[in-house]
Amino acid sequence: MxxxxxxxxxxxxxxxxxxxxxxxxxxxxxxxxxxxxxxxxxxxxxxxxxxxxxxxxxxxxxxxxxxxxxxxxxxxxxxxxxxxxxxxxxxxxxxxxxxxxxxxxxxxxxxxxxxxxxxxxxxxxxxxxxxxxxxxxxxxxxxxxxxxxxxxxxxxxxxxxxxxxxxxxxxxxxxxxxxxxxxxxxxxxxxxxxxxxxxxxxxxxxxxxxxxxxxxxxxxLRHRMRVAAVVAESDDAVSVHVTGRDLHKLHARAGQFFLWRFPGHNRWWQVNPWSLSAAPDGHSLRLTAKAIGSTSAGLRHLPVGTRVFAEGPYGALTAVARTRPDTLLIAGGIGVTPIRALFEDETLSGDLVVLYRVRTPADAVLLGELRNLARLRHARLHLLTGRTSRENQPFSPDNLRGLVPDITERDVYVCGPAPMTHEVLRSLRTLKVPARQRHVELFRLGA
Structure with missing residues (x-):
């Protein structure tokens, strides 16, 4: 029962x-x-x-x-x-x-x-x-x-x-x-x-x-956020560390995202939804982005001290949504950022499993951090690589059940490209994972 x-x-x-x-x-x-x-x-x-x-x-x-x-x-x-x-x-x-x-x-x-x-x-x-x-x-x-x-x-x-x-x-x-x-x-x-x-x-x-x-x-006006550091994570991914006053009063949670602007570096209407890639500690925030558009590519050249205008935090992909003791975290590509933050969140207790889908190991942003967290939390981390084909379907119902036999008894958090996310959700429905245990973020924003 x-x-x-x-x-x-x-x-x-x-x-x-x-x-x-x-x-x-x-x-x-x-x-x-x-x-x-x-x-x-x-x-x-x-x-x-x-x-x-x-x-x-x-x-x-x-x-x-x-x-x-x-x-x-x-x-x-x-x-x-x-x-x-x-x-x-x-x-x-x-x-x-x-x-x-x-x-x-x-x-x-x-x-x-x-x-x-x-x-x-x-x-x-x-x-x-x-x-x-x-x-x-x-x-x-x-x-x-x-x-x-x-x-x-x-x-x-x-x-x-x-x-x-x-x-x-x-x-x-x-x-x-x-x-x-x-x-x-x-x-x-x-x-x-x-x-x-x-x-x-x-x-x-x-x-x-x-x-x-x-x-x-x-x-x-209250928090006065500024860029504290810019760290290249790979050839096409960068992390931006942000500090400010009384950031703990934002009540941000791992898994959430902000809408970020950098006045003086970008035009006022250039706004992007980027997740926190580390659990917020009340003193600083970190976002990690892949160079897809002009704004994300320009993050690499942000000067330290640049003003930051952030709207948020937004999103319900947090530990508050948890309904079961054990958790499965599924990430695809740069969608690893909120998953990485959740992996660090100590309120996600119980047994943890992380599935990280990328084409090649070189594409796995923040992989070193995930491995360190897996060791610290005694969790299992599976890096799923290769092109998707008839022979390589990592998120098919059978493969998911093979990797995580007790998947129906876990909360499942998913973030990644839309095709991958939809594939995962179809498999979760096939496996009869209850809807209340499926937690997804797709970043489909309105105006």
Missing amino acids: ITETPARIRRTGQAGAAYALIWAFLLVNLAIVELMLANPATPAHNTLTSIGRILGLHLAFVMALQLLLIARLPFLDRRLGMDKLTTWHRWTGFTLFWLVVLHPTFVMLGYSQLDKISFFAEIPNLAKQMPVLLGMIAAALVGVVAVTSVRAARRRFSYEAWHATHLVVYVVIVLGVIHQVYEGSAFKTNNFTQAYWWGLWIFAIGALLTGRVVLPVLRN
């Missing part, structure tokens, strides 16, 4: 509270939106404009929800993890895109029927009204963001360029709110509807500004 450990009870309760809050928020707000549709201030001109109005109301709510998902609220991030929130952000973004396409389409179809002109002739006709024109501009910008989010297009952008493109989301929000205030009939139904929409937008925008601007600025 499996007994509930305090860690499991605490983690389950924290995640359950977050899910309950999200569902309550969704259901209450959707109920209010449906009531607005049932009692409009003015009747729709025809069926097509009525459909457009329905889509428009839901579009406004989804846009506010999207803001909350990218606000990096500590309550949700610590309980669910930014990775899960970003997955929801991505799917909400596609919903937003289709609502942006369909809402104006039905509105213009309805007005073209009313004015007895063609759909395309109605576009410049409605665009003469400034609130409508602002809505059209916002819709076009949403299209740009959606196109750059498609995986085929995303691969053509550097992370920095992709992130900068997504900053137009904030322009979309401003244009969308102005459009709704001056054009939306549901906004003006009565005093309650106006109070609701203003309250929703103030809450969503306030949460965004608090999580993305106010808290990061206050924390960085």
Whole structure:
């Protein structure tokens, strides 16, 4: 019989509270939106404009929800993890895109029927009204963001360029709110509807500004972080040691990551998510990155003393998520960084096994540190090398069971390239490792 450990009870309760809050928020707000549709201030001109109005109301709510998902609220991030929130952000973004396409389409179809002109002739006709024109501009910008989010297009952008493109989301929000205030009939139904929409937008925008601007600025003014040392780990990987004041008050944990900027060395909009590659000790932080883009490659040339602006800590890939006494840590490539930090975390007690997947031993960043930790912690470390092929499938269910026979009785932490991570998760599901024992970080960030 499996007994509930305090860690499991605490983690389950924290995640359950977050899910309950999200569902309550969704259901209450959707109920209010449906009531607005049932009692409009003015009747729709025809069926097509009525459909457009329905889509428009839901579009406004989804846009506010999207803001909350990218606000990096500590309550949700610590309980669910930014990775899960970003997955929801991505799917909400596609919903937003289709609502942006369909809402104006039905509105213009309805007005073209009313004015007895063609759909395309109605576009410049409605665009003469400034609130409508602002809505059209916002819709076009949403299209740009959606196109750059498609995986085929995303691969053509550097992370920095992709992130900068997504900053137009904030322009979309401003244009969308102005459009709704001056054009939306549901906004003006009565005093309650106006109070609701203003309250929703103030809450969503306030949460965004608090999580993305106010808290990061206050924390960085308080901690005054600077580069203390830059250490080359290999030909294409480098570690940056950061010090500052009262870093213990950040309450950072092994397995978490920050969004890092280096003002004066890089442009302000160049921000990257890099994990802590060592367990934080309250006095310093260490990140390790591989030279993939221009920003990561430039870390090697950071002067000591460079100012550091860090947002975080973020992520739920921590020992707090542990539900079992024993642990399996799986890393791929530079995804070893949070795994290396977790390996050092003494709160991960019990039997430890580490699987580190690289193409060649020369690609194994921080391997020496992992070996030293394995000796100190009496843990097992397996370096899995070679090209993946039909004969070499290190993360197949059979191979995982062969390396770790009691895998179903362990918590499993995974971080690495997306294809490897998905392969590991498929095998874990095949092996019937419970979902609560699978902990993953993919670094799929929103804007």
